[in-house]
Amino acid sequence: MATTESQLEEQQPSVGPGEDEADEEVETRVGWRYTLAKIKRDATARIGLYIVAVVLFIATFAAIDSNVARLTFGAVQDYPAARALPIFDHPTAIPPPGEANANAPPAFVDGGTLSHPLGTDPQGRDYFTRIVYGSQVSVSVGIVATAIGLIGGTIVGAISGYYGGKVDDVLMRLVETLYAIPPLVLIIVFIVFLSGGSPDIRYAIVGVGITFIPVFARIIRSRVLSVREMDYIEAARAAGVKDRNIIRRHVIPNSFSPVLVYATLQIGVTILTVAGLSFLGYGAQPPTPDWGEMLRIAHGRYMHSNIWLSIWPGLAILVTIMGFNLFGDGLQDALDPRIKN
Amino acid sequence: MSEPLLRVENLKTQFFTESGTVRAVDGISFEVHEGEIVGLVGESGAGKSVASMSLMRLVEDPGEIVGGEITYRGETLFGLEEGPDGELRERDEMLSESEMRERIRGREIAVIFQDPMESLNPVFTVGGQLREFIELNRDLSSGEARDEAIRMLREVGIPDPAERYEEYPHQFSGGMRQRVLIAMALACEPSLIIADEPTTALDVTVEGQILDLVDDLQDRYDTSFVWVTHDMGVVAEICDRVNVMYLGEIVEQAPVDELFYDTNHPYTKALLDSMPRPDRTVDELDPIEGVMPEAIEPPSGCRFHPRCPDAREVCTRVHPETLEVDRADGYPHRTACVKHDVFDVDYDGSVPLEPGDEAETRVGGTGTEAGADSNSSSTGEEEPASPDGGDPQR
Numbered sequence: 001m002a003t004t005e006s007q008l009e010e011q012q013p014s015v016g017p018g019e020d021e022a023d024e025e026v027e028t029r030v031g032w033r034y035t036l037a038k039i040k041r042d043a044t045a046r047i048g049l050y051i052v053a054v055v056l057f058i059a060t061f062a063a064i065d066s067n068v069a070r071l072t073f074g075a076v077q078d079y080p081a082a083r084a085l086p087i088f089d090h091p092t093a094i095p096p097p098g099e100a101n102a103n104a105p106p107a108f109v110d111g112g113t114l115s116h117p118l119g120t121d122p123q124g125r126d127y128f129t130r131i132v133y134g135s136q137v138s139v140s141v142g143i144v145a146t147a148i149g150l151i152g153g154t155i156v157g158a159i160s161g162y163y164g165g166k167v168d169d170v171l172m173r174l175v176e177t178l179y180a181i182p183p184l185v186l187i188i189v190f191i192v193f194l195s196g197g198s199p200d201i202r203y204a205i206v207g208v209g210i211t212f213i214p215v216f217a218r219i220i221r222s223r224v225l226s227v228r229e230m231d232y233i234e235a236a237r238a239a240g241v242k243d244r245n246i247i248r249r250h251v252i253p254n255s256f257s258p259v260l261v262y263a264t265l266q267i268g269v270t271i272l273t274v275a276g277l278s279f280l281g282y283g284a285q286p287p288t289p290d291w292g293e294m295l296r297i298a299h300g301r302y303m304h305s306n307i308w309l310s311i312w313p314g315l316a317i318l319v320t321i322m323g324f325n326l327f328g329d330g331l332q333d334a335l336d337p338r339i340k341n
Numbered sequence: 342m343s344e345p346l347l348r349v350e351n352l353k354t355q356f357f358t359e360s361g362t363v364r365a366v367d368g369i370s371f372e373v374h375e376g377e378i379v380g381l382v383g384e385s386g387a388g389k390s391v392a393s394m395s396l397m398r399l400v401e402d403p404g405e406i407v408g409g410e411i412t413y414r415g416e417t418l419f420g421l422e423e424g425p426d427g428e429l430r431e432r433d434e435m436l437s438e439s440e441m442r443e444r445i446r447g448r449e450i451a452v453i454f455q456d457p458m459e460s461l462n463p464v465f466t467v468g469g470q471l472r473e474f475i476e477l478n479r480d481l482s483s484g485e486a487r488d489e490a491i492r493m494l495r496e497v498g499i500p501d502p503a504e505r506y507e508e509y510p511h512q513f514s515g516g517m518r519q520r521v522l523i524a525m526a527l528a529c530e531p532s533l534i535i536a537d538e539p540t541t542a543l544d545v546t547v548e549g550q551i552l553d554l555v556d557d558l559q560d561r562y563d564t565s566f567v568w569v570t571h572d573m574g575v576v577a578e579i580c581d582r583v584n585v586m587y588l589g590e591i592v593e594q595a596p597v598d599e600l601f602y603d604t605n606h607p608y609t610k611a612l613l614d615s616m617p618r619p620d621r622t623v624d625e626l627d628p629i630e631g632v633m634p635e636a637i638e639p640p641s642g643c644r645f646h647p648r649c650p651d652a653r654e655v656c657t658r659v660h661p662e663t664l665e666v667d668r669a670d671g672y673p674h675r676t677a678c679v680k681h682d683v684f685d686v687d688y689d690g691s692v693p694l695e696p697g698d699e700a701e702t703r704v705g706g707t708g709t710e711a712g713a714d715s716n717s718s719s720t721g722e723e724e725p726a727s728p729d730g731g732d733p734q735r
Contacts, residue, residue: 164402165402230459231454231455231459232459232460232461232462234399234460235452235454235460235461235522235525236462237399238399238446238447238451238452238454239446239447239451239452239474239477239478239525240441240442240443240445240446240448240477241442241447241477242442249462249465249473250462253462253464253465254462254463254464
């Protein structure tokens with residue numbers, strides 16, 4: 001065994017001087033930094049990335065000085081993120097109604113004022129404030145509901161694929177049953193069933209999350225079917241690792257990247273779905289400032305008298321979803337080693 | 342002789358497939374003593390890997406261990422008995438699945454797999470995986486396990502172990518990965534390591550280094566090995582005793598020198614003739630004719646007879662047990678070939694088979710319905726080859 005001994009001795013002294021070499025920046029082609037750089041190189045993906053970043057930033061850190069309706073980033077205690085889970089309870093998110101100037105037009109239209117840049121709603125609340133706080137609702141709804149689908153789908157898909165046989169049959173038939181029902185109908189059934197007749201955004205999130213379990217479960221399962229045949233799974237089994245830990249440590253991490261990409265695309269779909277539910281009256285209820293709910297009010301009675309009430313939330317939804325979709329597409333390309341850009 | 346570390350008796354593993362029952366391992370018996378490297382040799386499909394996985398009770402569906410007994414240090418890893426209703430059932434003292442997992446796999450018996458490229462999880466660092474295995478099987482804290490992992494990496498000859506600890510499997514070469522796998526197997530200080538063709542995927546230079554490493558580590562840790570391979574060269578290099586497998590059966594079992602210099606079974610001889618040897622000069626290598634038949638419907642009589650140069654008529658009828666024909670270094674030399682006098686079946690008086698006859702027998706014996714009939718009738722004629730009808734193994 002002279003070779004290994006001598007190799008060791010050769011290598012041992014070089015540890016010291018080797019350290020300053022390690023400081024030099026080495027071009028690595030793996031890891032999130034590289035992925036991010038790759039996304040930035042693709043123009044459309046870059047736009048998506050920026051939109052997502054801006055929306056996330058506003059949703060997380062923006063607070064509103066409700067006297068003059070402008071974004072403030074100073075007072076930390078006002079940050080929605082500093083308050084516990086903002087979407088469920090919005091006492092401060094709703095600016096007090098100003099009786100004097102209900103239904104005011106945006107600032108750049110005759111009769112508008114700079115203190116209400118996007119005008120006010122029929123109750124006299126500042127519309128800009130509501131749109132900004134609406135981003136919190138949309139983003140958290142999109143992320144939470146997608147996370148429910150992602151986690152549920154990952155567990156179901158991984159168990160189903162790993163064990164196979166009867167377990168697989170039962171789980172997959174259940175998943176396919178869910179898959180066969182039109183999603184919106186299914187979600188409304190879930191909401192009505194869960195909420196007992198008084199819909200709320202929380203039930204909408206859970207309903208949407210459950211409805212998206214099948215798509216994630218199927219993607220994960222198809223990956224797990226190939227991953228479970230790998231030697232390292234067999235090796236883990238031979239080392240006495242429990243099935244539960246094999247699934248958690250070895251199967252899921254190796255099956256995860258396609259679902260992760262799918263999840264970013266899915267966030268956009270989820271936001272749109274929840275906005276749609278709110279629009280139909282099954283999602284957020286007044287006075288929660290949700291874009292879908294704002295559209296419902298605006299479209300119902302004020303479509304002709306004040307078109308701006310419909311335009312702003314519609315634009316907000318459009319831009320946000322476009323951002324997530326472009327970003328998701330870019331991520332997909334960036335993570336696919338066969339595509340070079 | 343002292344009680345062996347591992348005793349396998351009449352182990353049978355079968356796969357229940359749609360096209361029939363595959364008798365992948367069909368009644369093999371062998372022993373592994375402390376500090377010994379025991380080879381399991383044979384062509385692809387001989388059942389070597391299935392046999393080694395059966396030792397850990399890790400045969401996957403549709404496969405199942407259907408008979409035999411595996412004893413490790415007096416503990417029954419597998420054993421069946423006849424229940425009151427006449428059905429075979431697992432014996433009470435057989436270890437449960439969770440006992441196997443917690444006490445045996447990894448801790449007592451570890452495995453080194455064939456393909457080092459596939460045997461490490463690509464998403465975690467090499468060190469992290471090694472540490473996980475150590476934490477799992479030895480009661481060490483996370484920090485101690487890390488130190489131990491680095492020590493093991495150094496032990497198997499990985500340069501700069503502390504730095505390499507943080508690297509991912511794809512940053513390692515094949516030989517380095519195989520070293521990591523050996524470190525993983527050794528890390529839990531098992532008494533027995535099953536090495537399933539660990540050097541097959543490596544080139545010859547690296548193979549040589551790995552064999553040296555194993556030899557060295559084996560001296561130091563006194564670990565026993567079951568070494569699965571198809572390479573007689575590797576066998577000669579590191580094994581103490583060898584089991585030659587053909588179609589699910591052990592056809593010859595002997596200490597390594599004995600096997601090479603006093604070859605008793607025509608199959609072993611054919612294997613040796615089919616590889617280049619430094620101690621013999623030949624003009625042309627002599628490959629084994631034909632391919633190994635399917636284990637679903639093995640040939641009648643001796644399973645090797647369709648390819649055997651010494652086959653005679655009696656070989657198609659008599660299925661030879663693996664009997665002791667000689668002794669060397671205190672170990673038996675067992676062979677399953679009726680050529681030897683222990684088998685009293687009148688081999689010498691039997692007519693030699695023409696190669697042409699054989700081809701027909703084999704074609705008739707597979708596939709068609711008529712073939713299936715003739716096969717089952719010929720199985721009916723099979724005679725047991727034990728001289729006294731008793732258990733020949735004792």
